[in-house]
Amino acid sequence: MDANKLIEKTTSFKVNGKQIELTLPPTYRLVDILRDSLSLTGTKVACEVGRCGACSVIMNGKLVNSCLIMAYQMEDAEIFTIESLSEERLHPIQEAFLQAGALQCGYCTPGMIIALKSLLDEEEQPSKEDVLTALSGNLCRCTGYEGILRAVDLLTKKRHETIGEGKE
Amino acid sequence: MKISADAYPTTVEMPRTLSAIHNLRNQHNRIISGGTILQINWEAGVEKPEHLISTEKLSELKGISEVQLDGEPALKIGAAMTISDCLHNISIQKNASILAEACEKIAAPAVRNRGTIGGNICSKIGDTIPALLVLEAQLSFYNGEQENMISLREWLTKPNPPSSELLTNIYIPIHTLNKPGSSFFRKIGRRESFTAAIISIAGYIEYEENNIKTARLAIGGGSHLPCRLSIAEKEINKAANGIDWSFLSQVIQDDFSSYTDPFITVEYRKKVAANLFIAWIKDILKEQGKE
Numbered sequence: 127m128d129a130n131k132l133i134e135k136t137t138s139f140k141v142n143g144k145q146i147e148l149t150l151p152p153t154y155r156l157v158d159i160l161r162d163s164l165s166l167t168g169t170k171v172a173c174e175v176g177r178c179g180a181c182s183v184i185m186n187g188k189l190v191n192s193c194l195i196m197a198y199q200m201e202d203a204e205i206f207t208i209e210s211l212s213e214e215r216l217h218p219i220q221e222a223f224l225q226a227g228a229l230q231c232g233y234c235t236p237g238m239i240i241a242l243k244s245l246l247d248e249e250e251q252p253s254k255e256d257v258l259t260a261l262s263g264n265l266c267r268c269t270g271y272e273g274i275l276r277a278v279d280l281l282t283k284k285r286h287e288t289i290g291e292g293k294e
Numbered sequence: 295m296k297i298s299a300d301a302y303p304t305t306v307e308m309p310r311t312l313s314a315i316h317n318l319r320n321q322h323n324r325i326i327s328g329g330t331i332l333q334i335n336w337e338a339g340v341e342k343p344e345h346l347i348s349t350e351k352l353s354e355l356k357g358i359s360e361v362q363l364d365g366e367p368a369l370k371i372g373a374a375m376t377i378s379d380c381l382h383n384i385s386i387q388k389n390a391s392i393l394a395e396a397c398e399k400i401a402a403p404a405v406r407n408r409g410t411i412g413g414n415i416c417s418k419i420g421d422t423i424p425a426l427l428v429l430e431a432q433l434s435f436y437n438g439e440q441e442n443m444i445s446l447r448e449w450l451t452k453p454n455p456p457s458s459e460l461l462t463n464i465y466i467p468i469h470t471l472n473k474p475g476s477s478f479f480r481k482i483g484r485r486e487s488f489t490a491a492i493i494s495i496a497g498y499i500e501y502e503e504n505n506i507k508t509a510r511l512a513i514g515g516g517s518h519l520p521c522r523l524s525i526a527e528k529e530i531n532k533a534a535n536g537i538d539w540s541f542l543s544q545v546i547q548d549d550f551s552s553y554t555d556p557f558i559t560v561e562y563r564k565k566v567a568a569n570l571f572i573a574w575i576k577d578i579l580k581e582q583g584k585e
Contacts, residue, residue: 151297152302152304153304153306176313176333176334188405189403191408194329194405198308199350223522244403258476258487273566291453
C-alpha cells in the first residue's frame with residue numbers, strides 16, 4: 127500500500143438544509159458523523175448492521191440506515207434527520223405519536239418517525255400494508271407496535287379530513 | 295471531535311468509467327457497491343480491506359433495459375442498480391416477476407434503497423440468486439481489459455469470486471408470451487418481515503399442450519450456496535404420464551446439500567423445500583386440468 131496515500135478527504139454535504147464540510151476518513155459512518163461530529167443525537171445508534179432502523183435518516187429523498195452509509199458515499203448528499211422535523215413546533219407525525227401513546231422508552235421513535243415521514247412524503251393515504259412494509263426495518267421492543275399503528279391511523283384520518291375540507 | 299485516521303485506514307476509489315479503475319488487480323482491494331453486506335461483515339469482525347473500489351458512479355453498471363442478446367430479447371440489469379430499483383421496475387415486473395418478488399422479500403426498504411443486485415449476487419448467498427437461476431441469467435464480468443459473459447449457474451460453481459473481476463450487468467432471457475409457463479418464488483424464514491431465510495426457492499415450468507415441457511427448480515437462502523436441482527428437474531421432465539410424488543419428494547431432498555444450525559435441522563429444511571415445490575407443481579397441474 128502506498129504510504130503517501132491520502133486517507134482523509136474533505137467531504138461536502140447538506141444536513142437539515144445546512145451546508146457542511148468535514149475532513150473525514152472515507153469509511154467513517156454517517157451515524158457517527160451525525161452524533162459525534164455534528165452533535166445531532168436524535169438519530170440513535172443501536173444494532174449497527176442496518177437491522178433495527180434506530181439510525182434511519184432520509185438521504186437524497188430516500189430512507190437509509192445511517193449506520194450503513196460511509197463518508198465517501200455522502201459526497202454532495204442532502205440528508206434530513208429527526209431534528210429537521212420540529213424546528214418550531216412538533217411535526218404532525220410526532221403529535222400523532224404523542225396522542226396515540228406510540229412510544230415507551232422512545233429509543234426507536236426517531237427512526238420510526240423518519241421511516242413514516244419517508245412513506246408519507248410518497249403516499250398521501252398509505253394502506254395498512256404500505257405502513258407495515260415501510261416500518262418493516264424498524265424494531266420496537268416496548269410498544270408491541272399497536273400504538274405506532276394507531277398513530278398512523280390517527281394521522282391518515284386527520285389528513286383525509288383536511289383534504290376533504292379542502293384545506294390542503 | 296477529532297477522528298483518528300489510524301482507526302480508518304481503508305482508501306476508496308470511485309471511478310466513473312470501467313477504464314478509469316486503477317486497482318482492479320491489487321490483491322488487497324475489495325469491490326463495493328451499496329456496501330450493506332460488507333459492513334455487516336466488518337461489524338462482525340471481518341477485517342476491512344486496504345482499498346475499496348466503489349461501483350456507485352460507474353455509468354456502465356447503471357440502468358435496466360430490454361436488449362437483444364445473441365439475437366434474442368433479454369433484460370439487461372446494471373449490477374449497481376439497487377434492490378429497490380429492481381423491485382419497482384416495470385420491465386422486471388413484467389418479464390421476470392419472480393425477481394421482483396425476491397427483491398420484495400430482501401431486508402427492509404432502507405436496506406433495499408442501498409443494497410444492489412450485483413452485491414446480492416456476489417455475496418453468493420443472496421435471495422435474488424434462486425430466482426435468477428431459474429430465469430437462466432447470464433452475468434457479464436469486466437477483468438480490466440474486456441467484459442466476458444458466463445452463466446450464473448456456472449459462475450456459482452467457481453471458487454470465491456476474485457476481486458480482480460467486476461460484475462457489470464445481469465442478462466435475463468425474456469420468455470415471450472407464446473411460451474406458456476409459470477414461475478414462483480418463496481422465502482421461508484422465522485419472522486414475518488426483514489426475514490432471514492431458512493430457505494429461498496424458485497421454480498419455472500414451461501408447458502406444451504398442458505403437459506410439463508421444461509421444469510427448472512433452484513434453491514438457496516440462508517447459508518446455502520444456491521443451485522439448480524438438476525436431478526429433480528429431470529425427474530419432472532420425464533414424467534409425462536404422471537409424477538410419483540413421494541419419489542419426487544425424496545429426489546428433491548437428496549438433490550440439495552443443506553445444513554443444521556442452532557435453529558433449524560437439515561431434515562426440516564429439506565422437507566420444507568420438497569413440500570413447497572410439490573405443492574406448487576400440483577397447483578400448476580390442477581390449473582392445467584392434469585390432476
